[in-house]
Amino acid sequence: MQVIEISEPLDLQKIPNEDVVLAMGFFDGVHRGHQAVIQQAKKIAVQRHLKLAIMTFDRFPKIYFQDIDPETVKYVTPLDHRLKLFEQQGVEIAYVACFDQTMAQLSPQNFVDHFMVGLRAKVVVAGFDYTYGKPDVANMEALPQFAQDRFDVVTVDRQALNAEKIGTTQIKTALDHGDIQKVNQLLGYRFNFPGKVVHGKARGRELGFPTLNIQPANDQWIPGIGVYAVRVKVDGQWYQGMCSVSHNETFGNNPLTIEINLFDFNQMIYGKEVEVEWDQYLRASVKFESVDQLIAQLKQDKIDAQEYFTKGFKQLALD
DSSP: OEEEEEOSSOOGGGSOSSOEEEEESOOTTOOHHHHHHHHHHHHHHHHHTOEEEEEEESSOTHHHHTTOOGGGOOBSSOHHHHHHHHHHTTOSEEEEEOOOHHHHTOOHHHHHIIIIITTTEEEEEEETTOOSSOTTTSSTTTHHHHHTTSSEEEEEOOOEETTEEOOHHHHHHHHHTTOHHHHHHHHTSOOEEEEEEEOOOOHHHHHTOOOEEEEEOTTBOOOOSEEEEEEEEETTEEEEEEEEEEOOGGGSSOOOEEEEEETTOOOOOTTOEEEEEEEEEEEOOOOOSSHHHHHHHHHHHHHHHHHHHHHTOOOOTTO
């Protein structure tokens, strides 16, 4: 997949000299709703013998419209992860647009002229709620007027699960509540993200449950406090384990940490980047009255996690 960074004003020399079917959206999460858009665009691209392109932004557009501090914004899939998922979906060209003040001030017509026509779109595919300016003016219903017969417009209907819209907001809420089963159903694949293994306080080793302390990207949305069954990919190999997202309440008031005890694993991998996959919520994080109580619970957590991987682990769409 070719990744091309673009900005306003558009440098046409960066744009490949070929027509495309263009999927439009921010695509945070690349969830089942987004996948429906991409796959519809892919189907049309195959039918018309055109390349499949996609355009996303390097940051959340609402940062500018709602005066949000960019440092506080978290994503289900930060940009690098989003691009990997695009490639898995069969995208051939990914345009990453720098969303800055200049981009934010574009009129709807100029946005269409520069970033749809300018990208050589013969068909633009987007979700029913896609906007390219003020929602009451720059919506999918109005897009054919701005297109002026220069490209076709295809709108993908609302996607739902159990009558609830599949959306990034719903996924973030489920993550906050530790509802990994719902998260993975909405995504259509297992929630995962990369992280660096960093040094911790070595308490897990002292308790008989050595852990990997994971430091994700600063803009990564992480699951809510609790204990989870997870898998971790180390050097291309998956290992099963259990993970605590907590403040280590038993040992006082501590910063939030992500600590993973892997089963059948005894390597020292400080400084290495691994991939963490979130599979099942096991229990809430609690403060124990004694270390012995904590150890007893950790033993039960391991039993519960192993039972899940034996009986409840199923393949998902993008596994």
